[in-house]
Amino acid sequence: MAEQTQVRKYGYNIPISEKTLQVPWEEKVRVIEEVKSDFRFKEYLFGCLNCGVCTASCPSNRFFDYSPREIVQRFLENDIDVLYDMMHEYIWACSQCFTCWIRCPFVNNPGGLVIIMREVAVRNAFEATKDLLKPYGRVLLKVMTTGNQLSADMLQPDFFPDWGPKMLDNMENLRAKRMAIPFDVGKSVKTAWEVSLQTAIEMYQIWRETGIFEMLERLDPNLYNVIMDIVEENEERWEELMEEMEEAEA
Amino acid sequence: MAHKSKSPYLKYPEKEPFPILNKHSHYDHLFEEMYELEEKGEILVFRITEEYRPKYVYTRTGRIKVIPTNKLWHHKSCGQCGNIPGYPASIFWFMNxxxxxxxxxxxxxxxxxxxxxxxxxxxxxxLAAVWLRNMHQAWKTGYYPLIHCGTSFGSYKETREQLIFNKELREAVKPILKKLGRLTEDGRIVIPQEIVHYSEWVHAMRDEIAELYEKEGKAKGIDVSNVRVAIHNACHTWKMIADDYPYDPEVYNGQRPAASTAVIKKLGAQVVDYSTxxxxxxxxxxxxxxxREFTRSFAIQRKLKVIAEEIKADVIITHDTGCTTTFEKNQWIGKAHGMYYPIAVMSDVMFSALACGAHPFKVVQLYWNCSNYEPLLEKMGITNWRELRKEWEDTVKYIAELEKQGKYDELMEFFKEYDLYEPYSKTSDGFKYRKSATSDLPLFKS
Structure with missing residues (x-):
């Protein structure tokens, strides 16, 4: 391992964790190749002047140890150790604003490279990714079961004390206040708008066909079980509804 | 300029409308590819025909982008509906x-x-399957999709680009759409001619909005001419697929995104520039x-503080869900560090609706805002906001009471009058399958 570290020709100050150094080289190459084989990769990475305009305008760079220029440079250098290490925590600092993309004179898209890396990190169920996404579980539950990513009942004041005292007031008598929203599908509490069951059933099919449920099972088995309970219950409701419709038509 | 293309979807003006930096846009080529795929019978382009009453804007490459203004299928935003419901309500109000x-x-x-x-x-x-599923649903109804959320808009623009230029993605998504029954009868993928954000609709309708302000807003004593406005453009509308968003010679000579700024200027408010x-x-x-410590630190230090100190704006005008939420919810916490910069925050369409005389609580739903919007209302001349708020709170009590007593029929009758949407509960299938994903009330109450 030490030998591999020494052959890195360029003295960039990105420390590599012990954990990464202990991972077999072939495994690290496999993961990085998975990133590079994504069809978007060639559309996101071109040349690089090292001008740093991406990093200078990056919001995450102001508060985290994160630089979009480093993402681009590491790929151009094929720096397997650093890239593999970045995939565990570093990449999750990106705000996905794509300021780097619009500013890059070479039209590189570091934010796009990050999203491919995140996707591969999730698909490979890295431990760090699992930990990092734990607090995000409520969004995953909502989106996987209803197709909505946010609903009024998710904005509980206990979770958002930093949003101030008006939040407390907003949540009182929430149900009636939601009904006072002046358009019909917007009156729901558990979803952002009332999503028809038919639409949710189509979403479940998409998740199944594209491997999203499998990926979730690897990432968080408990959350996966909760999600699948709701999905199966809704699928049963849909089947019942279809039967009722058939009987009514007959 | 005046690049000639055989594709009916790619048009430029005879003369450059403003200095153009990028004259060789790879993205614009998409409209030629899209036409070729349509010719080959692989896709069906959901065209913006005359029934959609098209208007025309320029993108930063000088391309003429077609914006449908009528017969629209509202692709709602979960962040807006769940958190800023006055945002979509203001759009519906204008359409009415x-x-x-x-x-x-x-x-x-x-x-x-x-x-x-x-x-x-x-x-x-x-992502492509979800997008195409929604587009197919819109196409099936004959209503053209209008995307409310900036991230949906950005993501859909990017997904369309990937889909048009990558056969493998089309081949991967097609069997899924087939299973869902989301292809045309002859097996084609439905792709919209333009992906249109609501802020582009507002931009295209700015003359009509200004006219309404003159006619109805001013009649109510509303005057926005002294309001100082900071514009915040949403990253996913103009930085993601940057070549597909409006620019206009009247807004910084076409060198900055035009949507939002143009309508605020048209209303006569003061758009004030700031360094960030x-x-x-x-x-x-x-x-x-x-x-959240990152979000609040960035919002306060890079935007709220700068806007307060440099230009003393009365309101930050946005055109997306996330930005509105971030600026609006992360002010109060600044008190902990002596960095409290209270300022009203709302979208272009919410501000425009207020200017045109919409009810601040029933329509614009300002009740849900955590920021201080009251000084802005006073400055705009909406000095009766206390009575209007009381009126809305009484409505909430009335609704709560009806529900408590189980008077659902009465409640539904009340909504028929109260709600903006006309005719009430119009859907493409007449609610044949009246069940929701969560069995939530009251729309799906059987």
Missing amino acids: KFGLDYLNEPHQTSCTAWNYHGSGTSNPVA WYDCCGFGFRHILTE
Whole structure:
């Protein structure tokens, strides 16, 4: 391992964790190749002047140890150790604003490279990714079961004390206040708008066909079980509804 | 200029409308490819025909972008409906005012791109399937999709580009759409001619909005001429697929995005420039929920503080869900560090609705805002906001009482009058399958 570290020709100050150094080289190459084989990769990475305009305008760079220029440079250098290490925590600092993309004179898209890396990190169920996404579980539950990513009942004041005292007031008598929203599908509490069951059933099919449920099972088995309970219950409701419709038509 | 293309979807003006930096846009080539795929019978382009009353704007490459203004299928935003409900309500209010036809149905799913950018728990095939499923639903109804959310808009623009230029993605998504029954009868994928954000609709309708302000807003004593406005453009509208968003010679000579700024100027309010106009808000997708110290630090230090100190604006005008939430919810916490810069925050369409005389609480739903909007209302001349708020609170009590007593029929009758949507509960299938994903009330109450 030490030998591999020494052959890195360029003295960039990105420390590599012990954990990464202990991972077999072939495994690290496999993961990085998975990133590079994504069809978007060639559309996101071109040349690089090292001008740093991406990093200078990056919001995450102001508060985290994160630089979009480093993402681009590491790929151009094929720096397997650093890239593999970045995939565990570093990449999750990106705000996905794509300021780097619009500013890059070479039209590189570091934010796009990050999203491919995140996707591969999730698909490979890295431990760090699992930990990092734990607090995000409520969004995953909502989106996987209803197709909505946010609903009024998710904005509980206990979770958002930093949003101030008006939040407390907003949540009182929430149900009636939601009904006072002046358009019909917007009156729901558990979803952002009332999503028809038919639409949710189509979403479940998409998740199944594209491997999203499998990926979730690897990432968080408990959350996966909760999600699948709701999905199966809704699928049963849909089947019942279809039967009722058939009987009514007959 | 005046590049000639055989594609009916790619047009430029005879003369450059403003100095153009990028004259060789790879993105614009998409409209030629799209036409070729249509000619080959692989896709069906959902065209913006005369029934959609098209208007025309320029993108930053000088391309003429077609904006449908009538007969629209509302692709709602989960962040807006769940958190800033006055945002979509203001859009519907304007459509009613202008007598436009639209469809706002429950057969729509979120784009799921907020989740993707935040957590990486999806993939391009799933994103494309979700997008095409929604577009097919709109096409089936004959109403043209209007995308409310900036992230949906950005993600859909990018997904379309990937889909048009990558055969493998089309081949991966097609069997899924077939299973869902979301291809045309002859097996083609439905792709819209233009992907249109609501802020582009507002931009295209700015003359009509200004006219309504003159006619109805001013009659109510509303005057926005002294209001100082800071514009914040949303990253996913203009930085993601940057060559597909309006620019206009009247807004910084075509060198900055035109939507929002143009309508605010048209209303006669004072758009004031500030040094960090380019920065994002700090939303970060995952960060707003799980890295909140970053979001609030960035929002306060790079935007709220700068806007307060440099230009003393009365309001920050946005055109997306995440930015509105971030600026609006992260003010109070600044008190902990002596960095409290109270300022009203709302979208272009909410501000425009207020200017044109919409009810601040029933329509614009300012009740849900955590920021101080009251000084702005006073400055705009909406000095009776206390009575209007009381009126809305009484409505909430009335609704709560009816529900408590189980008087659902009465409640539904009340909504028929109260709600903006006309005719009430219009959907493409007449609610044949009246069940929701969560069995929530009251729309799906059997």
